[in-house]
Amino acid sequence: MILISAGYYIEKVTVPASKPYITFQGEGRDVTIIEWHDRASDRGSNGQQLRTYRTASVSVFANYFSARNISFKNTAPAPMPGMKGRQAAAFRISGDKAYFAGCGFYGAQDTLCDDAGRHYFKECYIEGSIDFIFGNGRSMYRDCELHSIATRFGSIAAQDRNSPDEKTGFAFLNCRVTGTGPLYVGRAMGQYSRIVYSHTYFDNVVAHGGWDDWDHASNKNKTVFFGVYKCWGPGAEAVRGVSWARELDYASAHKFLAKSFVNGRHWIAPSDA
DSSP states (O other): OEEOOSEEEESOEEEOTTOOSOEEEOSOTTTEEEEEOOOTTSBOTTSSBOOGGGOOSEEEOSSSOEEESOEEEEOSOOOOTTOTTOOOOSEEEOSSSEEEESOEEEOSBTOEEEOSSEEEEESOEEEESBSOEEESOEEEEESOEEEEEOSSOEEEEEEOOOSTTOOOEEEEESOEEEEEOOEEEEEESSTTOEEEEESOEEOTTBOTTSEEOSSSSSOGGGTOEEEEESOBSTTHHHHTOSTTEEEOOHHHHGGGSSGGGGTGGGTSOGGGO
16 A cells, blocks of 8 residues: 655656556545646657557556545646547556545546446546546446536547447446536447446536437447436436437346446455445
8 A cells, every 4th residue: 555645746657567456545635636737649758649548647557456535637728629639638547456435537638548447436526528537447436426627518438348248338326417518428439338327416517419429420329338227417308318328227227236347246345335
């Protein structure tokens, strides 16, 4: 365990795959903060553009990583929709069996790169404007606040599942969607993108239609799995705004309602679920 005292740490951090079982323990989401400012169009040490995945202020490739009571930021200015090269991740998680509790993730476009592996986020705050949770992780977000800072148009989650055989997807449970809009709640980054919201509150920020099929040309609306189960709030009706976002019953929703979605019985302590 690495104890990180209150303060702003302005640096870029990488946890390599060779360093499993590391915990970042902060003193509070509002007082312990690691931040950097890279954008996708910035040049790396080799002179090449970083591109999105290498912009993260903190990147974790190791398995069994955990973070508690700490925030991660990318302070690059928020771009307008459609601007090129302005993606700027605050955090990238590419390791398996990662656990986050009481953490903050702050950015604009592509804040949290939920890249690969099984992940569990509990009571976290995630802020951004466009696709601010994205990747092909298999992740549960429980009791989190998803806060939009979109100025003209935004989106919460872009999930990149590309085969019906992949077990990846994003399950949002007992979350709150707040901030500014209009925004899509999910976008089909992959052909078989999978995103489910259950027991989630939506403020009045959801765009008409609620969901986006990404490119309007590959018939992803026939292959994605976008679901809603017992959600509420003034924006909830818009989340049910397209025929291919399903209103789930318990039989189809239950696997997205427990830590078993990420095989959590085997690696998440009962007291942490």
